[in-house]
Amino acid sequence: MDFSKGHGTENDFVVLPDPDVRLDLTVPRVKALCDRRRGLGADGVLRVAKAGALAEAGVLADLPEGTSADDWFMDYRNADGSLAEMCGNGVRVFAHYLLSTGLETREEFVVGSRAGGKPVVVHSSDGPLGDVTVDMGKIRDLGSSAATLDGKVFNGIGIDVGNPHLACVDPHLTAASLSALDLTAAPGFDPGFFPHGVNVEILTRIDSGAVDMRVHERGVGETRSCGTGTVAAATAALRHEGSDSGEVVVRIPGGQVTVAVSEGRATLRGPSVLVASGSIDDSWWNALT
Numbered sequence: 001m002d003f004s005k006g007h008g009t010e011n012d013f014v015v016l017p018d019p020d021v022r023l024d025l026t027v028p029r030v031k032a033l034c035d036r037r038r039g040l041g042a043d044g045v046l047r048v049a050k051a052g053a054l055a056e057a058g059v060l061a062d063l064p065e066g067t068s069a070d071d072w073f074m075d076y077r078n079a080d081g082s083l084a085e086m087c088g089n090g091v092r093v094f095a096h097y098l099l100s101t102g103l104e105t106r107e108e109f110v111v112g113s114r115a116g117g118k119p120v121v122v123h124s125s126d127g128p129l130g131d132v133t134v135d136m137g138k139i140r141d142l143g144s145s146a147a148t149l150d151g152k153v154f155n156g157i158g159i160d161v162g163n164p165h166l167a168c169v170d171p172h173l174t175a176a177s178l179s180a181l182d183l184t185a186a187p188g189f190d191p192g193f194f195p196h197g198v199n200v201e202i203l204t205r206i207d208s209g210a211v212d213m214r215v216h217e218r219g220v221g222e223t224r225s226c227g228t229g230t231v232a233a234a235t236a237a238l239r240h241e242g243s244d245s246g247e248v249v250v251r252i253p254g255g256q257v258t259v260a261v262s263e264g265r266a267t268l269r270g271p272s273v274l275v276a277s278g279s280i281d282d283s284w285w286n287a288l289t
């Protein structure tokens, strides 16, 4: 079975073209594929299929809002095999992949996701390097909550970007003290507030239009970047300055992206890199049940 490997600011994914929806993405298979020793290694898996084909195969119960049957659908799984509604870095890699393989010929189109249709603009896709803007849609404020990590409490805002986030702005944090935080353990959070788990972002306040952020992702662990997380972070950072709109450069360990927030919606612009393509041994895959 064919695969490609790509990343968006070093949040990396195995891309699986599956137009006939033949693959059964069981938890053991996704976990093995994402394992950096016994598999290819990735933060997540992006299955490529039309939304209508996924609905016919029963992978989707129905077509999410803003998604038509003929849209290519990003069927995203976290490295632990769990489903997540949306993946901002993944959509950029997915859109770049579609153009690079000729599955899509337009530069502006909609990518389907469990969080709804996401319009994309592929500004460039020259070989391995892409530059993509994603309309991330509505950003919903879930109210105040807090995370505990590295023996400290971080107050933050719950933000729904299609998937759940807890974005914690610490005005005393610097890029240096942020990089010194220990994020190896999963942050503590209020399970009553986030009954389905949460992606946790820790970030500095805005300085010269930019913030520094690290993230511990639900179903993955600390990643070099999280696209939906950068949207949550930018929203919280603007809120911390008393604003509900603006453009924020978010610096993450894997690079940087630009988030624009306005009237409760956001766009995310950033790079995409397609590193490799190859084939996965079918018997290896089939033996994983």
Ligand SMILES: N[C@H](CCC[C@H](N)C(=O)O)C(=O)O
Pocket: 011, 043, 078, 083, 084, 085, 086, 087, 088, 089, 090, 163, 164, 199, 217, 218, 219, 220, 225, 226, 227, 228, 229
């Ligand atoms: N890496 C993804 C986020 C995955 C979110 C996933 N960890 C979840 O369970 O919501 C991104 O770039 O937005």
